[in-house]
Amino acid sequence: MKKSLLKIERLTTSFRIGDDYYAAVDDVSLTVNRGEVLAIVGESGSGKSALAFSVMGLHAHARIDGRIYYKGEDLIGMPAAKLNKLRGSEIGMIFQDPLSALNPLMTVGEQIEESLLLHRNGISRAQRRNAAIELLNKVGIPSPERTAAQYPHELSGGMRQRIVIAIAIANQPSLLIADEPTTALDVTIQLQILDLIKALKNDMDAGVILITHDLGVVAEMADRVAVMYAGQIVEIADIFTLTSNPKHPYTRSLLQSIPNSAESGSRLHTIQGIVPSLKHLPRRGCRFQSRIPWIEASEHESEPELHEIEPGHFVRCTCHLRFRFPDSASDAGLPPSADAYSINGEEFRYGTS
Amino acid sequence: MWKTIVRRIFVMIPQIFFLSLLVFLLAKAMPGDALTGSIDPNIDPAAIEAQRERLGLNNPWFIQYWDWIKNAVTGDLGQSFRFKMPVTQLIGERMMNTVWLSVATLILTYVIAVPLGIISGRYNDTWSDRLITGYTYLGFAAPLFIFALLMLWVFGFQLGWFPTEGSVAPGSAAGTFAYAMSKIYHLLLPSLSMALITTVSTVQYLRSEIIDTKQKDFVLTARAKGASESRIYNRHILRNSLLPIAAFFGYEITGLIGGTVFIENIFSYPGMGQLFISSISIRDFSVVTSLVLLFGIASIVGALLSDMILSAVDPRIRIK
Numbered sequence: 001m002k003k004s005l006l007k008i009e010r011l012t013t014s015f016r017i018g019d020d021y022y023a024a025v026d027d028v029s030l031t032v033n034r035g036e037v038l039a040i041v042g043e044s045g046s047g048k049s050a051l052a053f054s055v056m057g058l059h060a061h062a063r064i065d066g067r068i069y070y071k072g073e074d075l076i077g078m079p080a081a082k083l084n085k086l087r088g089s090e091i092g093m094i095f096q097d098p099l100s101a102l103n104p105l106m107t108v109g110e111q112i113e114e115s116l117l118l119h120r121n122g123i124s125r126a127q128r129r130n131a132a133i134e135l136l137n138k139v140g141i142p143s144p145e146r147t148a149a150q151y152p153h154e155l156s157g158g159m160r161q162r163i164v165i166a167i168a169i170a171n172q173p174s175l176l177i178a179d180e181p182t183t184a185l186d187v188t189i190q191l192q193i194l195d196l197i198k199a200l201k202n203d204m205d206a207g208v209i210l211i212t213h214d215l216g217v218v219a220e221m222a223d224r225v226a227v228m229y230a231g232q233i234v235e236i237a238d239i240f241t242l243t244s245n246p247k248h249p250y251t252r253s254l255l256q257s258i259p260n261s262a263e264s265g266s267r268l269h270t271i272q273g274i275v276p277s278l279k280h281l282p283r284r285g286c287r288f289q290s291r292i293p294w295i296e297a298s299e300h301e302s303e304p305e306l307h308e309i310e311p312g313h314f315v316r317c318t319c320h321l322r323f324r325f326p327d328s329a330s331d332a333g334l335p336p337s338a339d340a341y342s343i344n345g346e347e348f349r350y351g352t353s
Numbered sequence: 354m355w356k357t358i359v360r361r362i363f364v365m366i367p368q369i370f371f372l373s374l375l376v377f378l379l380a381k382a383m384p385g386d387a388l389t390g391s392i393d394p395n396i397d398p399a400a401i402e403a404q405r406e407r408l409g410l411n412n413p414w415f416i417q418y419w420d421w422i423k424n425a426v427t428g429d430l431g432q433s434f435r436f437k438m439p440v441t442q443l444i445g446e447r448m449m450n451t452v453w454l455s456v457a458t459l460i461l462t463y464v465i466a467v468p469l470g471i472i473s474g475r476y477n478d479t480w481s482d483r484l485i486t487g488y489t490y491l492g493f494a495a496p497l498f499i500f501a502l503l504m505l506w507v508f509g510f511q512l513g514w515f516p517t518e519g520s521v522a523p524g525s526a527a528g529t530f531a532y533a534m535s536k537i538y539h540l541l542l543p544s545l546s547m548a549l550i551t552t553v554s555t556v557q558y559l560r561s562e563i564i565d566t567k568q569k570d571f572v573l574t575a576r577a578k579g580a581s582e583s584r585i586y587n588r589h590i591l592r593n594s595l596l597p598i599a600a601f602f603g604y605e606i607t608g609l610i611g612g613t614v615f616i617e618n619i620f621s622y623p624g625m626g627q628l629f630i631s632s633i634s635i636r637d638f639s640v641v642t643s644l645v646l647l648f649g650i651a652s653i654v655g656a657l658l659s660d661m662i663l664s665a666v667d668p669r670i671r672i673k
Contacts, residue, residue, distance in 0.1 A: 058573055080582070088579030095577075100570035104669060105592050114588075115578045151668045167578060 004031040005207040006055070006175055011066035013047075013054045015278065021063050022278040024050040026231035028066075032207040034174065037198075039210045039222035039239075041254070045275040047231040048211045049096075052179050055209070056093050057083050070175065089119040092168035094178040094197070098160035098185075102152035108163045109148030112136070115170035135166040140196060158189035162196070169200055176201065177209045182217060194220055215258055219243065224312075227251045230275055230287040233306065237313040247315040249295070249323045250288050256325065269325070286317045294326050295319055357664055361657050372649040373425070377418050380642045425646070431639035435632070440643045444625060450520045451624035454547075454616070455609045457540045461548035462605070466555035466598075473556065474563025474594070475586060485556065492553030497546075498615045504546040505619060515542035518621035543620040547612045551605075555598060562594035569593070599666050603659030607652040 008030040014021035025047045032038045040048045053059050055068055057075060068075040070091065075083065087093075095101040103111060112132040116123055123131075129148070136144035139162040152160055161181065168176060178197060182190040198221060201208050210221055218225055218239070225242045227235040227250060235248040246252045256269040273291045281287065286300040304317035405411050409420055424431065430440035473485040509517035516522070520539050525532040566572065567590060575589045614626035621627070625644055632640040664670045 056577055058576055084579040084581055086579070087577055093574075093577040095570060095574060097570060101574045103571040103575070103589055103593070105596070105667070111574075114575075114580065118579050118584075153669050164574070167574065 005034050005071065006032040007069040009067040011054060011068060013050050013059065014063045016061065017279055024231055024278055025054060028233055030226060032209055034207050035205045036223045037201065037208040037210055037221050039212060039218045039225045040228055041212060041218055041225055042228035043213060043275050046228045048228050049179055052177050052209060052211050055177060056087060088115050089171040090173055091175045092173035094165055094168045094181045096180040096183050098157055098164050101164050102160060104152055107149055107151055112166050112170055115167050119171045135170055139166045157185055161185060161193055165196065172204050173206055175207045179211045215254060230281055232287060232316065234316045235314065241313050247309065247320040249292050249320055286319055295323060358661055361660055365653055365657060368653050369650060373422060373646055376642050376645045377421060380638050381414055430643040433637055433640050435635055435637045440639050443640065444643060447624050447628055450622065451613055451626060453540060454544055454613055454622065454624060457544035458547045458609060459605060461544055462552045462555060465548060465552040466559060470556045470559025473560040477564050489553040489557050492550050495550060497550045497612060498619060500550055501546040501616055501619045504542060508542055520623050543616045543622055547616050551608060551612060559594060559598055562597055563590060566590045566593045596667055600659050600663040602662055603655040606655035610648045610651060
């Protein structure tokens, strides 16, 4: 069996609201292997970024419980100096918003060089400069010498994201965490950036945690997918299984909500309601229950667990067993009728009867 | 960059013109003129009227303005009625004192503000921050003239550590080392009194800038690079937080003008501020209008200085 690069065990990240702590990441266990892209998918507020920030140790005021083993060493409770040796060299992070992720007062060259300066002992100024230019070249910046001397505001969003990537990969990390790397970019640039991340991953044989809410990105990139809802993982499977045989109602609803040009003109499926806020999250029972009110309460487990329904495919709660989409808008909230609508994701049309 | 500066200087010309017009009209709108008040009441009114005619005081206002501005440009700001000497010479004698006082105050302001602001911003919501913030609130609440009086009373009169008046010990010969030291010694208490009060806004500003910058995304990027906490502060947070402080430098000068007017009177320090108050009280108009014009020009130059500093330190502005 392949030795895992990153092993997260029972991670719980809680934030203080008032006098109490509320878990944004709740008892999450995951592994990431070398050369693998693990996508973490979920709506805004599902805890995906909080999970990534926990791995990087970027939370300033959070209570973190559990274990995060990177190459066998626990990152939690690691002294700052030791953690700083890993961050930026062994583990690189690509941030969501390239417009704000760069220091406006430093040239992009200086910002890339800083990564090198911090982790390569005794590297000379000239070597740093050359390495930075080489990195710019690697991330597809057309005229690296010129760009190195420019400030972030002089570059476009896509170029800036390339700079952010160059900073993250400056020291050939084994683990790359990409926190919604394409969210702030327009679609034409998104694909270029994804291709770049993929190429760099193959090049460095790195493990990648890709955080996104975009299922198109997942299909493009991921080897395995973890679906997060309200701080918990509700389903994990490899990409093929997840797209062909999704189980959890949340996963299925997400896949159902992708606009499809073949169905133009029909109503798009939407998931009712919103992710419950951290403070008002039910801590018992199935967390997705409030958003599928037409499913009887008895279908849910009282303490939903992750069940391995086939090798490598985990699903939380039992509500997926008899889940179906509502027949019509009026059905939502009502008890299911006797002859239930046949479940067929491809042909399902919301609001038609 | 030079283009920007030249353009800004051109903008200053109409600003100064309107300022001079405003100053002149305000002076004219005040009741009485140089020949009312301190003139011997036994003088024949016809003789006074003849003097008015001779001095051009009966001319329409725009002629008077033109005469005034024409002379002002050549450096002739008229005669002081009290001192019986040219205003230019009168102000010239005191200008350097005020400049030194302002420079000393500015230096002390930043010497106090930068470390306090950094401690307060970096360790916000700790006891040291609360202590510093408490001081800034006191500073905001305390009127400068009351605080300066207190300082003068305590350190000047009660403890006797500092001189209580003048800008230099009497009898020192200009140009000697003792003269320079005496000048500095006389500057210390007034400039410290002013700096302790004026610095609080800079402390608060720097504090909130640092707290603000701490939460910026690029700080996370720096952390994710593995930069140490001290490097993050020195390289990333401080530079970004000091930017607006540097830009505020020019406007600081405007604030100083108001401050020196109080401070010079309280410490009997012979500068422009003291001359200003005493000239107003005896209606020495030519001195007052000249001083207001100078203060106004200093403010405009201060604003220009701010723009220049900002464009020098912020690459985002430099390009334009």
